[in-house]
Amino acid sequence: MNIDKLIRGNKSFRKEYVAGARDFLERLASQGQSPGALFIGCSDSRVVPELLTSSSPGELFVVRNVANIVPPADEVRSLGDDSVGAAIEYALGVLNVEHIVVCGHYGCGGVRALVEAHVPADCPNLSEWLMHAAPATVRAGRLGLTGGEAVDRAVEENVEEQMANLATYPSVHDRLERGVLQLHGWVYDLRAGYLSIWDPHTETFRHMDEIREPGVPSS
Numbered sequence: 001m002n003i004d005k006l007i008r009g010n011k012s013f014r015k016e017y018v019a020g021a022r023d024f025l026e027r028l029a030s031q032g033q034s035p036g037a038l039f040i041g042c043s044d045s046r047v048v049p050e051l052l053t054s055s056s057p058g059e060l061f062v063v064r065n066v067a068n069i070v071p072p073a074d075e076v077r078s079l080g081d082d083s084v085g086a087a088i089e090y091a092l093g094v095l096n097v098e099h100i101v102v103c104g105h106y107g108c109g110g111v112r113a114l115v116e117a118h119v120p121a122d123c124p125n126l127s128e129w130l131m132h133a134a135p136a137t138v139r140a141g142r143l144g145l146t147g148g149e150a151v152d153r154a155v156e157e158n159v160e161e162q163m164a165n166l167a168t169y170p171s172v173h174d175r176l177e178r179g180v181l182q183l184h185g186w187v188y189d190l191r192a193g194y195l196s197i198w199d200p201h202t203e204t205f206r207h208m209d210e211i212r213e214p215g216v217p218s219s
């Protein structure tokens with residue numbers, strides 16, 4: 001890709017979007033942000049949080065990393081993985097978001113690398129980072145699935161794993177106890193664009209169209 005494509009893209013963006021949203025953008029710039037959710041997603045270029053949720057600037061506070069990982073709070077200091085913890089603290093302590101979404105995606109390359117034990121040898125940081133998803137791939141591996149099914153099940157398990165890790169942060173745990181924060185687990189389908197949503201009642205991921213009100217079980 002020629003980087004000029006991106007620079008020209010900004011010109012198009014200003015012409016096609018900014019020109020028609022001046023008042024909205026001026027309000028956002030002068031009044032500050034007030035996003036409703038912290039969105040923790042994968043760095044994968046095909047998973048674009050604002051696009052897949054039809055969100056505007058200012059609506060999502062976003063963290064993206066390889067395999068949408070939340071390192072457990074007690075490991076953050078020892079391993080130095082503090083960027084996610086910093087985002088959690090800012091989203092809760094400063095922005096007062098009421099929702100945290102962990103969003104994986106089917107066919108995730110990071111999860112696949114773990115499932116197939118193919119983390120590239122010259123990627124030591126990646127290898128260490130993906131260990132935060134290893135418990136999920138071990139659980140999924142016990143089911144005896146193969147190929148894409150094995151990866152996709154591990155993707156779902158990984159979202160559950162990272163939701164559990166979220167609860168290890170005192171700021172998250174405290175707000176969950178007080179009922180002022182909700183955690184949501186989603187998996188995005190790259191082809192069809194739908195979300196599978198974690199249903200705590202059935203402890204399964206369900207196609208969003210089966211759920212009358214997203215995030216809330218239908219029965």
Ligand SMILES: [Zn+2]
Pocket residue numbers: 042043044066067068105107108109110111
């Ligand atoms: Zn991914």
